[in-house]
Structures are given as C-alpha cells and as structure tokens.
Amino acid sequence: MAETPDTQADRTRDEAVEAALGKLDLDTKARLLSGQDMWTLPALPEIGLGSLVMSDGPIGVRGVRWTADDPSVALPSPTALAAAWDPELARRAGRLLAQEARRKGVHVLLAPTVNLHRSPLGGRHFECYSEDPYLTGRIGTGYVKGVQEGGVGTTVKHFVGNDAETDRFTVDNRIAPRPLRELYLAPFEAIVENAHPWGIMTAYNQVNGTTMTEHRHLVNEVLRGEWGFDGFNVSDWMAARSTTGDIAGGLDVAMPGPQTVYGEPLAAAVRAGRADEADVDAAVRNVLRLAARVGLLEGAPPVVAEPPAAVDGQALAAEIARRSFVLVRNENGALPLPAGRTVALAGAAARDARVLGGGSATVFPERVVSPLDGLTAALPDGALTFSVGADPSDELTPADKGFTLRAVCRDAEGTVLGEGALPSGQVQWIGDDLPAGVSYDTLATIEVTGTFVPRESGEHAFGTRGLGAFALTVGGTPLWTGVQEMGDEADPFEAFFGAPSERGRVLLTEGESVEVSLLYHVPDMTAAPLKAVMFSFLHLGPQRDGDELIAEAAAAARAADTAVVVVATTERVESEGFDRRDLRLPGRQDDLVRAVAAANPHTVVVVNAGSPVELPWRDEVAAVLLGWFPGQEGGAALADVLLGAAEPGGRLPTTWPAVLGDVPVTDVTPVDGRLEYGEGLFIGYRAWEKAGAVPAYWFGHGLGYTDWAYESLDVTGSTARVRIRNTGTRPGREVVQLYAAPLADKAERPARWLAGFAGVEAGPGETAEAVIELPARAFEVWDEQAGSWAQVPGVYEIQAGRSVGDLRLTATIVH
Numbered sequence: 042m043a044e045t046p047d048t049q050a051d052r053t054r055d056e057a058v059e060a061a062l063g064k065l066d067l068d069t070k071a072r073l074l075s076g077q078d079m080w081t082l083p084a085l086p087e088i089g090l091g092s093l094v095m096s097d098g099p100i101g102v103r104g105v106r107w108t109a110d111d112p113s114v115a116l117p118s119p120t121a122l123a124a125a126w127d128p129e130l131a132r133r134a135g136r137l138l139a140q141e142a143r144r145k146g147v148h149v150l151l152a153p154t155v156n157l158h159r160s161p162l163g164g165r166h167f168e169c170y171s172e173d174p175y176l177t178g179r180i181g182t183g184y185v186k187g188v189q190e191g192g193v194g195t196t197v198k199h200f201v202g203n204d205a206e207t208d209r210f211t212v213d214n215r216i217a218p219r220p221l222r223e224l225y226l227a228p229f230e231a232i233v234e235n236a237h238p239w240g241i242m243t244a245y246n247q248v249n250g251t252t253m254t255e256h257r258h259l260v261n262e263v264l265r266g267e268w269g270f271d272g273f274n275v276s277d278w279m280a281a282r283s284t285t286g287d288i289a290g291g292l293d294v295a296m297p298g299p300q301t302v303y304g305e306p307l308a309a310a311v312r313a314g315r316a317d318e319a320d321v322d323a324a325v326r327n328v329l330r331l332a333a334r335v336g337l338l339e340g341a342p343p344v345v346a347e348p349p350a351a352v353d354g355q356a357l358a359a360e361i362a363r364r365s366f367v368l369v370r371n372e373n374g375a376l377p378l379p380a381g382r383t384v385a386l387a388g389a390a391a392r393d394a395r396v397l398g399g400g401s402a403t404v405f406p407e408r409v410v411s412p413l414d415g416l417t418a419a420l421p422d423g424a425l426t427f428s429v430g431a432d433p434s435d436e437l438t439p440a441d442k443g444f445t446l447r448a449v450c451r452d453a454e455g456t457v458l459g460e461g462a463l464p465s466g467q468v469q470w471i472g473d474d475l476p477a478g479v480s481y482d483t484l485a486t487i488e489v490t491g492t493f494v495p496r497e498s499g500e501h502a503f504g505t506r507g508l509g510a511f512a513l514t515v516g517g518t519p520l521w522t523g524v525q526e527m528g529d530e531a532d533p534f535e536a537f538f539g540a541p542s543e544r545g546r547v548l549l550t551e552g553e554s555v556e557v558s559l560l561y562h563v564p565d566m567t568a569a570p571l572k573a574v575m576f577s578f579l580h581l582g583p584q585r586d587g588d589e590l591i592a593e594a595a596a597a598a599r600a601a602d603t604a605v606v607v608v609a610t611t612e613r614v615e616s617e618g619f620d621r622r623d624l625r626l627p628g629r630q631d632d633l634v635r636a637v638a639a640a641n642p643h644t645v646v647v648v649n650a651g652s653p654v655e656l657p658w659r660d661e662v663a664a665v666l667l668g669w670f671p672g673q674e675g676g677a678a679l680a681d682v683l684l685g686a687a688e689p690g691g692r693l694p695t696t697w698p699a700v701l702g703d704v705p706v707t708d709v710t711p712v713d714g715r716l717e718y719g720e721g722l723f724i725g726y727r728a729w730e731k732a733g734a735v736p737a738y739w740f741g742h743g744l745g746y747t748d749w750a751y752e753s754l755d756v757t758g759s760t761a762r763v764r765i766r767n768t769g770t771r772p773g774r775e776v777v778q779l780y781a782a783p784l785a786d787k788a789e790r791p792a793r794w795l796a797g798f799a800g801v802e803a804g805p806g807e808t809a810e811a812v813i814e815l816p817a818r819a820f821e822v823w824d825e826q827a828g829s830w831a832q833v834p835g836v837y838e839i840q841a842g843r844s845v846g847d848l849r850l851t852a853t854i855v856h
C-alpha cells in the first residue's frame with residue numbers, strides 16, 4: 042500500500058469528504074462526475090465545493106483557453122526530460138508546472154504521459170519518456186512529486202497501453218500478462234508507490250478485449266486494490282462511452298462535458314437498477330478527496346498550505362534543455378567550438394525552431410529563442426551567417442510572420458457580436474472559450490481578417506485547414522469560395538491538424554501591406570456533444586529552387602570555420618492522433634547535410650526532433666547533437682552547449698535506429714481492430730539485443746565534454762558502488778548505468794535490463810562514487826500461473842557502464 046505522509050491531515054480531509062458526500066442527493070452526485078465543459082467540473086456551493094479545473098500538460102500548463110493571449114512557459118519535450126536521467130530535475134520541472142498551474146487557476150495537470158516507446162513510429166513518442174519502464178517510472182515519480190509539492194494534482198496517463206495512435210479510440214491491444222506487468226503497467230505502479238499521485242487518466246484503447254475506461258480488473262483490482270491508489274480516475278477526453286460499463290469499471294469522471302455518459306444518464310441508470318449507487322458514491326468520494334487535497338473543499342486542509350519558493354521558468358527551461366541534449370558523435374573533439382571561429386548556420390528550423398510537439402501537449406510560450414537567436418546573441422558581430430538551405434516543410438502553415446490578424450464574430454444578420462485578437466491564423470475555440478460577447482446560439486460567421494506585410498517578394502500561396510464553408514480574399518480579390526467536407530480520417534485530430542489545402546496564389550511585393558480575409562461559416566452545433574470551432578487560415582511564402590538553396594548554404598559553409606546544420610521534423614510528422622509512416626527527415630534536409638559536409642569537414646548537425654529520425658550521413662559529419670523539442674529557451678541552451686559554456690548532459694532514453702528496417706518492433710497498425718503485442722517482453726534495447734541487431738546509437742549513449750574511466754564496481758547486498766574518474770580536462774557529469782544480466786536464465790528474459798542509475802559530477806582528475814540501490818523488482822518476474830511477482834533466484838552479472846553498448850565493469854552476484 043502506498044504510504045500517505047500526513048495521516049492527521051488525511052483523516053481531517055476524509056472526514057470533510059464523508060460529511061460532504063452525506064449531503065448530496067443522487068442527481069447532484071451524478072452531475073459532479075460529469076464535466077461541465079471542456080476542462081472543469083461543476084462547483085457545489087451547498088457543500089462548499091469549488092469547481093475543479095484541469096489542463097494539459099505535460100511540458101507546460103496551457104490553461105483553459107487555446108490561445109497565445111495567455112502564454113505558458115514551454116519546457117523541453119518529455120523525451121528530453123527523460124534524456125537528463127535525473128528524477129530530481131523532473132521534480133523541479135514539476136514544481137515550476139505547479140506554479141504555472143496556480144497562476145492560471147488550474148488544480149489538476151493532465152500529465153505525465155508514461156506510455157512506453159514500444160515503436161519509434163508511435164505518434165506521441167515525443168510525449169512519452171522512454172522505452173524502458175524503470176527509467177520511465179523514475180522520471181515520472183520525480184515529475185509527479187514536484188507538481189504535487191506545489192499543491193496541484195496530476196493525472197498519470199494514459200492508463201494503459203496507449204503506445205501508438207492508429208485507431209486509438211477503438212484499438213484492442215492484446216498484451217500478455219508478463220509484458221503488461223513487467224513493461225506497460227510498471228511505470229504506473231512505480232509512480233503510485235513512490236509519488237502517490239492524486240489522479241490517473243484512463244486511455245481510449247482496449248486492453249485484451251475491454252475498453253480501459255471500463256476495465257474493472259486493471260482499475261479496481263490492480264490499480265486501486267493491489268497498488269493502493271486513492272486518487273481520482275478521469276477518462277481521456279471523449280473516451281467514456283458506456284454509463285453502466287464505466288461506473289462499474291471504476292471510472293470516476295467523464296470528460297469533457299457538458300454531454301457525457303454520466304450526469305443525468307448515470308442517475309437514471311441507478312434508478313433503473315442498472316448501476317449501483319455504491320459505485321457512484323465511491324467515485325464521488327474520489328473526486329471530493331482530490332478537491333480536498335487541492336484546497337477546493339471547505340473545512341478540509343489542502344495538502345500544500347504554502348506554495349514552495351518561486352521558480353524562474355525561463356532559467357529552468359534553459360537548464361533542462363542543456364541537460365537533455367545528447368551528443369552522439371564528436372569526432373576529434375569537434376565540440377565545443379573553439380573560441381574565435383566563424384559559423385555558417387543552415388536549416389529553416391534554425392530560424393523557425395520547432396520547440397514543442399503537437400496535439401494536446403501544445404502550449405503557447407511568451408517567447409521562443411531559436412538557434413539563430415541563440416547564436417546571434419552568443420557570437421561576436423560578423424561571426425555568424427545564416428542560410429535556409431532546406432525547409433523541412435513545403436506545406437502551408439497557419440499564417441503568422443508578417444500577419445496582424447483578428448477574428449470578427451457575427452450573427453446571421455451580419456451584426457458584430459464580438460472580436461478577438463489572433464496570434465496566428467489558427468482558430469481553435471473549444472467549449473465556452475469564445476471572445477467576449479459571443480455565444481454559439483447566435484454565432485453564424487467568423488472572419489479572420491487583418492493585414493499581411495510579406496518578408497519576400499514573389500508568389501505567396503494561401504489556404505485553409507478544417508471542415509466547413511469558407512470564402513478567402515487577398516488584396517481585395519476573391520481567391521476561393523467553397524466547402525471542405527470530412528474525409529476518411531478516423532481521428533478528429535487528423536481533420537483539424539491534418540493536411541492543409543492550398544486555395545490560391547497571389548504575387549506580392551516585399552514590405553507592401555495587403556488586406557486579407559478568411560470568412561468561415563460556423564456549422565450548426567445543436568446536436569454536437571462538444572461545441573467547438575477549429576479552422577486555420579494558412580500561408581506559404583515564395584518557394585525558391587531547392588538546389589539553389591542548398592548550393593547557397595554549401596557556399597556559406599565553405600567560407601566559414603564551422604558549419605552548423607539544424608534538421609527537424611514537422612507537426613505533420615510528429616503529433617497526436619496519427620502514427621509516423623517512416624523515420625526520414627522531411628524535405629531535402631539529408632541533401633543539405635551532405636552538401637554542407639562536403640563543403641566543410643567541420644560540420645555539426647543539430648537534430649530538432651522529439652523522437653528518432655534516420656541520419657544517413659551521420660558518419661560523414663564531425664558531430665551530431667540530438668536536441669529534441671527543446672522548449673522555449675532551446676536556442677540559448679544550444680549556444681551554451683555548442684560554445685562550451687555547458688556540456689550536453691543527455692543520454693539516450695530510447696534506442697536510436699540507423700534505418701527503420703532494422704527496428705525490431707514497428708507494428709502499430711491494428712488488424713481487424715486488434716494490435717498484437719506479439720513481441721512480448723522484447724521492446725527497445727531488449728528487442729535489439731534479442732535480434733542481434735545493432736542500432737545507430739544504443740540506449741544510454743551520450744558523450745558530454747569530458748572522458749570517464751570506470752575504476753571499480755562493488756556490490757554488497759542490494760547496494761552497488763561504482764567509482765569513476767574524470768580523465769578529461771573539463772568538469773562533467775556522468776550518468777552511471779547499472780544493468781542486470783541473468784547468467785543461465787531459468788525464465789524467459791532479456792539479455793539485460795536497466796536496474797539502476799545515478800548521476801555524479803567530478804572535476805578533471807577527480808573521482809566520484811555512484812551509490813545505487815538495486816530494487817528487488819529487478820530480480821523478479823510476473824508469474825502468470827500464480828498471478829503474482831516471483832523472485833528468480835540464480836547468478837546475475839551486474840554490469841556498470843555508459844550505455845547498453847558500452848559496459849565497462851561487471852560483478853557477479855547470487856540472488
């Protein structure tokens with residue numbers, strides 16, 4: 042059972058919860074379990090209960106509005122946070138997020154995402170931590186502790202098996218008991234045990250034939266029963282589909298509202314004898330306990346009375362980015378760059394950085410420091426040139442640079458109801474998130490209108506994304522009038538974030554302002570379960586010849602001491618709602634790197650992607666730095682690392698393949714509604730080792746700027762001590778990793794698995810000792826016959842090293 046630290050306060054809260062519950066009738070209880078809108082639960086003033094507000098998560102706190110008017114600190118992607126291999130850093134990230142949540146009136150953060158990197162094709166790979174359940178559990182534990190120390194709840198998600206996006210609402214993931222326990226449930230279990238989360242989010246998918254929101258066995262018996270979870274269970278958004286199935290299955294809250302399977306249908310089901318009022322009471326108790334914990338229930342002391350000391354979000358975002366960058370190749374000490382060198386920077390993403398992944402994890406930071414901004418600030422005047430070289434995207438994107446836009450809302454007669462400023466051409470208003478004075482009852486049209494001052498002369502393309510009827514006008518000339526119907530996309534995210542449509546082109550002159558307008562006819566939403574308007578006004582600047590762009594970048598590289606190329610994925614490659622089809626860098630970025638590397642032997646490539654991409658030229662360049670989605674301060678952190686003010690601190694939290702064809706687990710597409718996790722226990726490095734395959738870079742790999750000698754490993758009982766020496770010339774931090782490898786195995790198990798790790802720091806010539814506790818679970822398997830954990834006695838090799846592929850010391854133990 043998970044231990045609650047403050048039992049007296051817990052008792053007081055429990056009493057307040059019981060007293061409040063006793064005052065509620067069935068209808069009110071059922072109402073409390075149903076979202077009142079996109080993000081909140083109803084307040085019940087009669088029992089002194091405030092309205093609980095939830096918000097995504099996980100790299101920032103968006104708040105209840107999808108708008109840049111209310112900016113949020115954007116931290117690096119979860120893959121990046123995991124790459125720091127530092128639960129304490131994750132905890133500090135959590136504290137910052139709690140501070141952001143409090144600032145925005147949010148009580149529950151919809152995070153962390155602790156599904157596993159089963160396949161690099163998983164669309165939300167960037168949003169999950171790792172392929173390894175132990176590392177995921179440790180990072181998730183730090184994160185949850187940090188958020189909750191700030192008095193804000195978490196929902197560890199998506200419980201369980203949402204490891205890919207294809208048909209995510211319906212897919213039945215077939216997972217055998219051992220991999221389910223040893224891999225996919227393991228992070229949830231560790232976080233429940235060590236961080237005591239106040240919430241969990243149940244996934245869209247099914248596991249072994251049962252939808253997760255209705256999974257009585259996994260929710261009530263395993264999560265609550267075996268593990269002692271006492272938080273609330275909220276459905277993923279629109280995942281709850283059965284009143285009786287969900288309430289019996291242990292789902293407490295159905296989101297979003299106002300129309301859900303709870304509320305009136307739940308009260309009716311109880312009255313008709315189809316649902317048990319005791320189940321309703323249990324759910325209400327869980328919601329009230331959460332409210333008590335966050336300070337929303339009168340008479341109950343919040344867990345955190347005084348918020349912890351303020352955190353500087355900008356500084357922390359930069360620190361996490363520096364700590365997350367993984368230097369996978371550094372020939373002849375190419376990095377850090379020696380002082381006084383000239384740098385030719387190339388790649389569209391160096392100027393228009395992609396700092397975060399797409400979908401519900403999107404937040405709107407107040408500022409973004411691109412690599413170009415970061416290097417411009419850090420290098421002396423005249424030392425830096427920039428050329429686009431290649432653009433990862435040749436698609437239209439929401440109009441932003443050079444546009445000044447607003448949305449004008451009108452009724453059917455054309456009377457203006459209200460207006461809102463728009464940070465870009467993307468309109469995404471969900472629920473009541475409408476400009477002041479506007480309501481769905483009377484809203485007939487939305488006009489995105491304003492001016493555009495082009496950065497370049499030439500042919501500019503304009504277009505739309507979203508479903509419905511549009512009229513597009515540029516410079517007073519109608520470009521297109523028409524209707525976009527729903528295609529065969531199964532996931533609404535595809536429709537709203539999917540393919541852009543070009544609607545026309547106009548010749549424009551640099552610096553000369555033109556009027557633009559996109560009129561959108563709002564469809565009838567009377568019967569819609571969720572009222573929302575989502576569409577975009579899109580733009581693409583003049584497209585130059587690809588060969589010319591590459592030649593220009595190569596020429597600039599030839600003239601400089603060092604070339605830095607930033608390559609990136611786009612929102613159409615990595616996002617929520619769909620899986621990836623391949624691991625290639627989009628556009629002509631590979632050609633760009635090859636041309637620049639041919640022009641300058643001192644070429645450094647920075648990879649701006651949340652998850653693995655193929656780097657076919659990786660052995661032809663001097664250095665490769667994996668920068669993930671680095672958050673709002675990414676460019677500043679990058680300059681620090683390239684110029685040597687800080688070392689890149691990251692180690693791979695996931696195996697990085699050379700080509701997709703080598704990846705052992707790639708199947709993310711269900712057949713007849715089912716996805717077989719046929720690889721069983723073998724995902725990530727476990728699978729690579731079993732297949733005898735060699736990736737581009739092993740799990741755990743990352744170089745830093747100094748060298749380490751592993752001097753001794755001593756294992757006494759469950760404590761391992763590893764002494765290492767910094768043999769380089771700079772101070773550094775090393776992530777000492779321990780793997781357990783069974784010798785003469787009696788159970789079917791991987792060749793080795795991560796059993797512990799610790800970060801240690803040392804100056805040049807100094808030694809440091811990593812003291813690592815080996816958890817009992819490292820020597821256990823799930824016994825399918827007995828339905829319990831079982832120790833596997835035998836001889837194990839404990840291996841200490843820098844990655845799965847670079848093990849330096851071993852000790853043999855009998856367990």
Ligand code: BGC
Nearest residue numbers: 097098151198199277278401
């Ligand atoms: C995502 C969740 C998210 C929710 C609310 C869903 O589509 O799967 O992770 O918290 O939306 O935005």
